[in-house]
Amino acid sequence: SDRARFDDVIIWLLLSTDYRPPPFQENNWSFRINPRVDDPAARQLADVINRTKLRVLRNVRERGGAGLQLVREHGDDRPAYGVAYLTHNTAATMVAGQMNQVRLTLQNTSYRTWTAGGPNPVRLGYRWYRPDGVEVPASLWEDYRANLPYNVPPGETVTLNANLGPPRQAGAYELRWDMVEELRTWFSWQGAPTLNLQVTALPEQNTPPPPRDGGGVSASHNNRLEGEDNLQQALDGNAYTRWSSRQPQQPGMWFQLDLGQARTVSQVRLNNDASPRDYPRGYRLHLSPDGQSWTTVAEKPLNNEPLNVVFSPRQARFIRVEQTGSDPVFWWSIHEIDVAETVKLSASASHNNILVGNDNLSQALDGRPETRWSSNALQQPGMWFEIDLNETRPVSGLTLDTAGSPNDYPRGYIVRLSTDRSQWVEVARDDQNNRAVDVTFSPRIARYIRIEQTGRADRWWWSIHEALVKFAPAGSDRTNWKLSASHNNVLAGADHLAQALDGRPETRWSSRAGQQPGMWFEIDLNETWSVRGLTLDTAGSPNDYPRGYIVRLSTNRIQWVEAARNDRNDRALDITFNPTQARYIRIEQTGRADSWWWSIHEINVKV
Missing domain, CATH: 2.60.120.260 (Galactose-binding domain-like)
Structure with a gap:
């Protein structure tokens, strides 16, 4: 065993003393591992052997007998299972039983490619341990495993967004992140390190979050604040808990939210994604400032999707959703209520x-x-x-x-x-x-x-x-704009006017004549705006900027106000000025360029 170099290898781990090398195969290593004495050594022997000759001689006693057979060399001095945990944002505290998302960056430090698919994909997992080192039973926490987005070759890194399910009982725990080759082995069983972190699981909150300002909820059915599917679970910020009617849907059921004080409301959304069939089969949405007088802002007799209603902003303290449909099988469930002052995407x-x-x-x-x-x-x-x-x-x-x-x-x-x-x-x-x-x-x-x-x-x-x-600002739909010009005043053909508004930087309007004083280009916004600037893009024709210009504004196309001027311009026009009410914008040439046309690839009006 006096090799000058010990490479990463594929090995056969043989625990039987009856092992004999195959015919014509060199047996360079002869170790005896007694599984009855030290099982962890047997599990980790593959990793120990696969590092370096010095590591092997330092950790394994060479004895007579059979045990290991070196069958193939690898040029890289790396283990078969290796990982480095480079960065993570695991929280030190989290709510017991409530899923968290963690972002981790890992490096493949083995000689093998981590495969994202196939019968034995590599995934990121974890296990939980109590302070005394005893593993928490898997029945007490959710086992989420993060898939690789692609195959990860040796030496490369990958960033994963992993779901983490803490134990459902509050307390102090040790979290151990670990990679797993599915249906084969955890990396730690082969000697790879785990990422060990101390985590405290806090008791689940039983009160609505502070932003509700003391508001409350009530319902016609299952009107309880404790127990299974209770009212507060529609406000706890957890998409996996819920309020439920606990009866099949029927007309007249209702769910009511008290915001605590009058607010501006323009959107109401009831999240039932975790119970996808429990949306209301029909509904009316009512608002009230005092709980007495009600206004109906939305109604849908036949509904086939989660409730998500947008309406004109209104002042309201109370929001009531009334069920107008029925279903003989499915309950009505609400996992979370989203009330917005402004419309959400x-x-x-x-x-x-x-x-x-x-x-x-x-x-x-x-x-x-x-x-x-x-x-x-x-x-x-x-x-x-x-x-x-x-x-x-x-x-x-x-x-x-x-x-x-x-x-x-x-x-x-x-x-x-x-x-x-x-x-x-x-x-x-x-x-x-x-x-x-x-x-x-x-x-x-x-x-x-x-x-x-x-x-x-x-x-x-x-x-x-x-x-x-x-x-864009209200009223800025450019499909209603009108353009005109002193030269090449056409709406079709080469370099026509509409190409200065089509949103495509590769097209343009052009004067199709050398620049000269008195040329003009005019924009009709079709309504009066407060205008504060103008950009004329000429990047696609870098020499076709105006050599001099005056920008004038008007509300009626009769009286004009000069907003900007530069008689010795040397770049694309991009100006800002004091906000001025205007419908018409005219840019007039004051310079000259006999060799260059005036071109505009795109117009941007600053309002």
Whole structure:
């Protein structure tokens, strides 16, 4: 056994003293392990052997007899099962039995690739231990395991968003994160380290959270504050607990929320995602300032989805949902009530279309960059992610943040808008995308925004850590704008006027004549705005900026006010001035360029 070099190897662990080497196979190592004396040594022997010659000679006594056979060398001095835990954000305290999400970055320190699929995928798991070292029975906590988003070769890192289920009994525990090769072995059984953390599980809260300002709940059925499916579980912030009628749905059932004081309300949503069939089969939504006089703000006799109602902002203290439908089998359940002063966005997707659990939809809209929605599947054409604004608004762009998962940007995409989810308008497209989506386009009225995948990635999922919609000011729907010009005043053909408003930086309006004093370009906003600036994009024609200009504003196209002037301009026009009421904006040339036309690829009015 005097090898000059001991590489990482594949070994056979043979605990029988009757072992004999196969014919014609060299037996360089001869160790005897007695399983009756030390089982942990037998379990960890594979890892010990696979490190270095010095480690082997230091930890294993060489004795006569049979036991191990070296059958193949590997060039890398790494174990078969190895992991390094680089970063994590595991909380030191959490509510007993309530799921938490933890973000961990791991490194594969073994010589084997971690496989994400197949019969023996590698996953991240955990176990719980009491202070005395006794393992907590698995029946007392939820066993969530995090899948790998792709195969992880030796030496590479991966970031996982893992669900963590603490024990359902309050107390002090030790959490041990561990990797597992399913149906084969935990990594720790092969000598790999675990990430050990001290965690305190707090008793579950039995009172509504403070933001309710002392408000309360009541119901026609199961009107209890304690016990199974009680009222307070519709307010506890836990999507896995619920209030339930505990009877099949019938007309006349009601659920009432007291906000504690009058507030502005414009949206009410009842979350029943964890009980997907327990939505109200029909409903009326009533508001009241005093619990006596009621106003009906929404009604749906035949309902087939969770209640999510948007209406004009109103002052209300009491909110009552009345059941008008019936179901012979399913109860009425509410896991969480969401009341908003301003309309909140909602989302849906072709893949991983869930509102609770790992990488769920709501995590793309929660304002927390460390959480995310993910497709949980490799990118492929036809995947889509859709945002419902819950009201029609002027939209001018979209950003999909993927900074926390930098490789999970879409490899190609189309962005479409719709007011009714039937007719769609394409506003942006990139079939060869290589970065996070950040697009700006001409403002359009829309309620629905759909991003569809046109690319493919063989290793990466599609993830969105935060979806940010760029809203244009009210009245900024540019489809109603009108343009005119002193030169090339056409709406079709080469470099026509509409191409200065189409949201496509590769198209343009152009004068199609050398720049000269007196040329002008005019924008009719179709209504009066408070205007504070103007940008004329010429990046696609970098020499076609105006050599001099005057910007004038008017409400009636008769009386004009000069807002900005530069007779010796040397760049694209981008100006800001004091807010001024205007419907018409005219940019007049004061300079000259015989060799260059005047071009505008895109207009942006600052209001």
